[in-house]
Amino acid sequence: MAERIKLMDDREIEQITGGAYTGSVFVYTVQEGESLSVLAHRFGTSVSVIAELNEIKSAKNVQAGMKLLIPLKA
Numbered sequence: 001m002a003e004r005i006k007l008m009d010d011r012e013i014e015q016i017t018g019g020a021y022t023g024s025v026f027v028y029t030v031q032e033g034e035s036l037s038v039l040a041h042r043f044g045t046s047v048s049v050i051a052e053l054n055e056i057k058s059a060k061n062v063q064a065g066m067k068l069l070i071p072l073k074a
Contacts, residue, residue: 025053025072027069036056053069
């Protein structure tokens with residue numbers, strides 16, 4: 001289950017409960033040249049967490065313009 005939360009600066013995050021991941025996430029649009037490993041490093045998480053949240057079977061399937069859920073740091 002996902003609940004959308006609007007922040008004071010008009011960004012939106014989602015609170016996910018149930019399943020393998022529980023916590024807050026935000027939606028990120030992949031830019032040209034970015035990979036799951038680049039995003040994991042930038043946002044302080046792991047490739048496996050991003051892949052699982054977004055049901056990505058192969059990192060090769062990530063392309064510019066895709067919208068991915070990224071977990072927020074606690």
